[in-house]
Amino acid sequence: MTSIDTGEFRDALMEERQRVEHALATLRDEHPGSLDDEVEEVANDNHLAETATATLGREIDYTLGENSEQVLGEIDAALQRIEDGTYGTCVNCGGEIPVARLEAQPWASLCIDCKRRAEGG
Numbered sequence: 001m002t003s004i005d006t007g008e009f010r011d012a013l014m015e016e017r018q019r020v021e022h023a024l025a026t027l028r029d030e031h032p033g034s035l036d037d038e039v040e041e042v043a044n045d046n047h048l049a050e051t052a053t054a055t056l057g058r059e060i061d062y063t064l065g066e067n068s069e070q071v072l073g074e075i076d077a078a079l080q081r082i083e084d085g086t087y088g089t090c091v092n093c094g095g096e097i098p099v100a101r102l103e104a105q106p107w108a109s110l111c112i113d114c115k116r117r118a119e120g121g
């Protein structure tokens with residue numbers, strides 16, 4: 001048996017969930033328009049570089065948006081695992097996920113070994 005304080009992690013997950021949802025809502029609000037608005041405010045002599053930066057920032061934001069939706073799904077799954085009493089157990093091998101890992105990433109569903117294997121291909 002693990003001695004994980006799931007109540008604490010539930011709070012952390014709910015908090016993170018709100019933050020991610022807010023970030024997603026903000027992203028949707030900020031990006032329906034065109035790039036032109038952002039570029040107009042840029043200083044003249046730095047125009048090209050700043051435009052490139054704005055474009056880069058936009059791409060990163062979209063990537064973040066995708067990640068955020070994925071994280072949101074993982075947070076929901078983690079909350080479900082708390083309900084099921086399986087929180088803190090690797091969904092792949094059933095092994096224990098170290099608390100330090102859960103503290104860094106409360107929605108982690110894989111132990112370090114399985115995570116490494118999943119990322120390794």
Ligand SMILES: [Zn+2]
Pocket residue numbers: 090091092093094095110111112113114115
């Ligand atoms: Zn595992």
